[in-house]
Amino acid sequence: MSADVKRCGYIAFIGRPNVGKSTLLNRLVGQKICITSRKPQTTRHRVLGIKTTKDTQFIFVDTPGMHIDNKHAMNRYMNRAAKTAVHDVDIIVFVIEATGWNEADDLVFERLEHTDAKIIIAINKIDRLDKKDALLPLLQKLSELKNVAEIIPLSATKGDNTELLESTLKTMLPESDFFYDEEQVTDRSMRFIAAELIREKLIRRLGKELPYALTVEIEEYQHEDGVLRVGAVIWVERDGQKVIVIGKNGSMLKEIGRQSRLELEKMLETKVFVRLWVKVREGWSDDTRALRSLGYTDDF
Ligand SMILES: Nc1nc2c(ncn2[C@@H]2O[C@H](COP(=O)(O)OP(=O)(O)OP(=O)(O)O)[C@@H](O)[C@H]2O)c(=O)[nH]1
Ligand SMILES: [Mg+2]
Incomplete structure (x- = not known):
């Protein structure tokens, strides 16, 4: 060669x-x-x-x-x-x-x-x-x-x-020129990765109680005065699940937000604010249209 x-x-x-x-x-x-x-x-x-x-x-x-x-x-x-x-x-x-x-x-x-x-x-x-x-x-x-x-x-x-x-x-691997820039490490946006990191924290803490009923949608992703502001909705399927995600006096949600913030700050080397809301959308994970609107699109 x-x-x-x-x-x-x-x-x-x-x-x-x-x-x-x-x-x-x-x-x-x-x-x-x-x-x-x-x-x-x-x-x-x-x-x-x-x-x-x-x-x-x-x-x-x-x-x-x-x-x-x-x-x-x-x-x-x-x-x-x-x-x-x-x-x-x-x-x-x-x-x-x-x-x-x-x-x-x-x-x-x-x-x-x-x-x-x-x-x-x-x-x-x-x-x-x-x-x-x-x-x-x-x-x-x-x-x-x-x-x-x-x-x-x-x-x-x-x-x-x-x-x-x-x-x-x-x-x-076949002989070929590179398809991506040498610096590029993924095809996904940082916005997508932020949603995934928040979902990871949720699965790690709550996977037993709420295995598949959770998804995360980023509503705000904005750099402002040296700070990254991330606002995300955690979608669940029932009121009872919302109670679990929020935790006693909001303690669970606070902890999920804290862990997500720490990992994003480490990854991006910038100060990050994370704000999380929990909302209910009944049956979203078994509804093709709801899935699509939450980012589960067949663009692979
Ligand atoms: N002991 C041990 N655990 C591992 C190893 N590789 C992965 N794990 C653990 O196995 C679990 C599953 O790892 P993932 O990488 O999430 O597995 P996955 O195949 O991507 O799972 P899905 O996305 O659910 O299909 C995690 O707890 C990992 O830490 C390994 O080499 N040794
Ligand atoms: Mg996996």
Whole structure:
């Protein structure tokens, strides 16, 4: 390869919910782009994380966890976002967990059958294994799968073997000029990322009580006298949920606002004010029109 050959292409992280796709994207990009949590179905949108080195541009695509439930409009939206990515990329990193393969992984793998993309399997969370040879039965199972170019055990949180994944991806990317500016790290606006960060704080604190009934809409995003003012509405589906989000004497909402402000200030290196409201819109997550008006649009 001559010295000035450039490589560039799309790499999607695909897998069932909660296996660590977003954590792995953030690790490879080297900064937080995507939100993560212990709760399955954290990611709802397709989000790009872009990493550019001297000769390579990796365009990583985070996707919602694929799952079987298609009854709910929100679930259908999430599955569509993930499925579209399967057909539009050069490489698929199929993420599974070191603790074992299950039926939900089967379902995802079936959806990869007709892709032209190259497939790498990332066995994530190896830090959870007591002994390395605990992986042997899983490796045996994976060796039976067809069309898999590489299998890489790694840990997205600890960083074990993630450099090996990166160097492997590099060799598999097509020769091409870069698609994005070298400084660009995502295709999403800071406004979108602010909404996602607030939603992350909510899921991390309230995911058990209100798994999927929450969404965040930014109403104000304005720089003024060296301060960024962010105003956001937290939409829930019922009055009872509103009470939970507000908390006793407003304590929960205050804490969510504080955590969001701290993270935005760190990310943007500026002073930030965050104002949050909670509003009820009955059944928004199962209503296609309401979803669209809240930013769940099929523009992936
Ligand atoms: N122990 C361990 N935990 C991990 C690792 N990678 C991710 N996790 C944790 O797994 C949980 C899920 O991570 P996410 O990155 O949100 O998973 P995801 O696949 O994007 O999930 P969805 O967006 O819901 O589909 C979080 O609590 C992560 O901290 C890892 O390498 N080791
Ligand atoms: Mg995710």
